[in-house]
Amino acid sequence: MEQEGPWETMRAEQENGELLSEDERMEASKEFREEEPQGSVKEVWISMSDGSRSEKCSDRFLHCLSQVPCGSLIAWIILLVGLGGLTGGLLIGAQKTRDMLDNDQFLWFMEYTLIGVVVSMFVIGTLLLCVGHVSTEPTSRHMFQTTKKNMCAQGLNVFLMVFCYLLGFSWIVASVVLAVPVYLLSLLYFADFTVTKNGVDTKCIYLVHYGLDKQDFCGADFQNFEREGKQLIISYIAALASSILIAISLIHYMIVISANLANLRNSRIATLNAYDDEMANSKLVADTTM
Numbered sequence: 001m002e003q004e005g006p007w008e009t010m011r012a013e014q015e016n017g018e019l020l021s022e023d024e025r026m027e028a029s030k031e032f033r034e035e036e037p038q039g040s041v042k043e044v045w046i047s048m049s050d051g052s053r054s055e056k057c058s059d060r061f062l063h064c065l066s067q068v069p070c071g072s073l074i075a076w077i078i079l080l081v082g083l084g085g086l087t088g089g090l091l092i093g094a095q096k097t098r099d100m101l102d103n104d105q106f107l108w109f110m111e112y113t114l115i116g117v118v119v120s121m122f123v124i125g126t127l128l129l130c131v132g133h134v135s136t137e138p139t140s141r142h143m144f145q146t147t148k149k150n151m152c153a154q155g156l157n158v159f160l161m162v163f164c165y166l167l168g169f170s171w172i173v174a175s176v177v178l179a180v181p182v183y184l185l186s187l188l189y190f191a192d193f194t195v196t197k198n199g200v201d202t203k204c205i206y207l208v209h210y211g212l213d214k215q216d217f218c219g220a221d222f223q224n225f226e227r228e229g230k231q232l233i234i235s236y237i238a239a240l241a242s243s244i245l246i247a248i249s250l251i252h253y254m255i256v257i258s259a260n261l262a263n264l265r266n267s268r269i270a271t272l273n274a275y276d277d278e279m280a281n282s283k284l285v286a287d288t289t290m
Helices: 006-015 022-035 038-066 070-101 110-134 137-143 147-190 220-289
Strands: 194-197 200-206 216-218
Touching: 070 110, 070 220, 110 137, 110 147, 110 220, 137 220, 147 220, 200 220, 216 220
Parallel strands: none
Antiparallel strands: 194 200, 200 216
């Protein structure tokens, strides 16, 4: 038979109605401490403390990452890169185009239009980033915890999705417009501008054929025009690529908004289900008490 420990003996004596003296209690506690494997307890406690610390650090790191709206942040960075490339490409392209055509009034509105477009898109992109942050799953549970707030958040996201759709369509049209000068300047590489003038073959270009002023460049002027045009096409290609990047960022924003909208709807349904369960439990308790 197994020998009973001091605590079993104390329990048995207490159940039988017998009380131990103070000295007997001290001796029983000493025997119990000697029988315990102290080393294993310390190792388990150290391992548990280390594990809790590592889990706490990783949990904090994951919690910080969960608060970052990665999708909206990536779209915002793409938008900034596109706006920077568009600003540089159009400013340099407009100035070189004026120098090439010897016309200081050509595209006079470009700088003013560009300032308005870039500032507006920066403000809109930052607003979309903020809305994406508050509509992300970890933050939305604290910001839109009630049904009315959740409905307002859904309405705001639906409005921004429609707005991004219209804005993205506008930037696609802008990309098509920016593709026109790229196509016209690319003709300098592929088209043959040789004409017969006074019985002599020479290269000439008539800008009226391309919807510009009634100007023509022949001979040495055509060579200068061709050289400057081949340098100018790089600026318009950069502006076209930047416009496409802005359209891609708006499409990315629409994807993020649709995901946040689905999360808001799911959280609202979960809240309603939890409320229904709570009401059912309260009714059950009320029936039981009655």
